Amino acid sequence: MSLEAMLALLAAIGIVTFLYRYAMIGLFAKRSLPAWLHALCRHIAPASFAALTASELFVHGGEVVLALAAPKPWAALVAALVAWRTGNVLATIGAGMAALYLFKNLF
């Protein structure tokens, strides 16, 4: 992506994000949002993070690659287990990175 395109993209995201924040405070007199929007918002984060993680781990160059000898999926599995047990973001990152270094040297 060119520098200009990147700046335009970030500006657009910034403006839209600001409009979300300003919408009900400054623009519209309406005091409530439809129930479906509330319901939808609860699922946006898990859906986005899951899609991005799956893609990072198993998609390379537009193709799905399920390789048993790839270190990143295994490191991710270790990280997920630590996250499940501890609920701690920093511990998860630490364990995941440590596992990645270990598996890179093993495989």
Place this chain on the structure above:
Amino acid sequence: MNPKFAEFLAGCRDEAPLQLGVMPFGMLYGIGALAAGLPAWIAQLASAVVFAGAAQLVIVQMLAAGAGALPIGLTAGLLNLRHMLYSVSMAEHLRHLPRRWRLLLAYLLTDEAYAVAILRYRATPPPEGAGAGSPDLRHWYFLGCGFTLWLTWQLSTAAGLLFGASVPAGWDIDFAVPLTFIALLTLLMRERAGQAAALVAALAALALATLPYKLGLVAAILLGLFAGVWATRLGRERGR
């Protein structure tokens, strides 16, 4: 002390403990942005213009994966939609303020600032009638919360950019971004509806991986959303 300034400081003080959780994310974003090939000044500018942690991490991850502008814009647009919920919740408390105040506080309306400021609004009633007793200064409190978070976010982004520039590429430090997603995902998946949304989105991301510009990611997120909403509705009907 000036009562406005005292209220501002109270907001700063109550927001402060949350900064411990915010700082690593800001640093991670800075590190990830450099690894994704973003020039440092643009990465820092984005922290001021976008000012939304999760969306910025997602933008960086998608840039690193070679996604086009359209899927990145759509995903960030979806991810930030929740700010409208905060906006509607804050609206009744800010309605009386002049426009410049509302513009400023809207800009500072993030997850963490909202979480702290809304408690103040709910805990203390507004002063009765015009001119009676003390004036409503709670927007100064909100400003203190928002300003504290803003400062942490800018400084931790800068720290991440400085640190990231000194880490060799072979260290795979950018892998910390998907690891963050895994950590947050695991916390979000303690709810059944979150599980359905995440599972469907992950599988769809693989099934649609061949779509150009990474548009498959956007489609996968939308499918995950529908699955989550549907699972919630199903659970509610079964509970009846």
